[in-house]
Amino acid sequence: MDDIDSAIVRELQRDARQTNRELARRLGIAPSTCLERVRALRARGVITGYRATVDLRALNRPVQALLTIRIRPLNREVIERFKAFLVSLPEVLNIYVVAGGDDFLVHVAVPDLDRLHTMLMDSVFKRREVVDCRSSVIYQHVANDVIGPLTV
Amino acid sequence: MDDIDSAIVRELQRDARQTNRELARRLGIAPSTCLERVRALRARGVITGYRATVDLRALNRPVQALLTIRIRPLNREVIERFKAFLVSLPEVLNIYVVAGGDDFLVHVAVPDLDRLHTMLMDSVFKRREVVDCRSSVIYQHVANDVIGPLTV
DNA sequence: TTTGAAAGTTAGACAAT
DNA sequence: ATTGTCTAACTTTCAAA
Secondary structure (H helix, E strand, O other): OOOHHHHHHHHHHOOOOOOHHHHHHHHHHHHHHHHHHHHHHHHHEEEEEEEEEEHHHHHHHOOOEEEEEEEEEEEEEEHHHHHHHHHOOOOOOEEEEEEOOEEEEEEEOOOOHHHHHHHHHHHHHHOOOEEEEEEEEEEEEEEEOOOOOOOO | OOOHHHHHHHHHOOOOOOOOOHHHHHHHOOOOHHHHHHHHHHHOEEEEEEEEEEEOEEEEEEOEEEEEEEEOOOOOOHHHHHHHHHHOOOOEEEEEEEOOOOOOOEEEEEEOOHHHHHHHHHHHHHOOOOEEEEEEEEEEEEOOOOOOOOOO
């Protein structure tokens, strides 16, 4: 991971569909060199994939919320089973398994508050391992899409 | 947004770098048609960008945490100023402005717990609008990268 | 809107350094 | 590791349906 690798990672986070030639031109290296670097970064697992990002409003899911969930008993099996359950819910965008008082933080996107309520009542609350669940509507979500190495 | 558009959005979320020909072949349409559809989705703002995803461990940021922050006074100016401050922190991945008891949920990634502690003490706690901050280490983070329309 | 065909660009392989 | 060259594959335009 030298400076060129860092720059490639930064540029491809900014725009994953720019051509290899364009990328090489920006970095001041030959296209074949650039291609080799990108492949190596992918092979080493530094770059894990390329994804289109979408507007949740355009997909009719303008309402976002964060669910704070506690489950019991806290053992591996119950945690893994509940996590798998969350993954299976189409409303779910992100699942954070956290330390501290709460066990799960779940980021969801739904068409409206009705659908959030319905999802909570028909899916989440029915799970017997759930002992507590609070939900907070998200007013705004800002994502930092370009993650760089931290300067020490 | 017909079925073909939905399929395009789904496929490009899965792999944003597949060729237009490949994408067209999967959908059973002509490459020129496919190109036109993708361009329209981008122009309409359904697809907002194309981003490489990275392994946080490979970027030397293996420790993630969620900060729950309350600020006062709660008015637009203070909220916006604090949000801008958070955006400026390189450790920050996601900022959720939420309803309910807490005001901000901040997703951060750092090299180690020392850096988390340092960041909290030297940056966050020094802000006079911060009246409360709890931090939870994230054991696991699962992202649903392919967001589809919700079937009713 | 969708398409096939033509023209212009690019990716990817490879031998040389 | 980096590069220039080459060929196959691809993107993009456009006239026609």
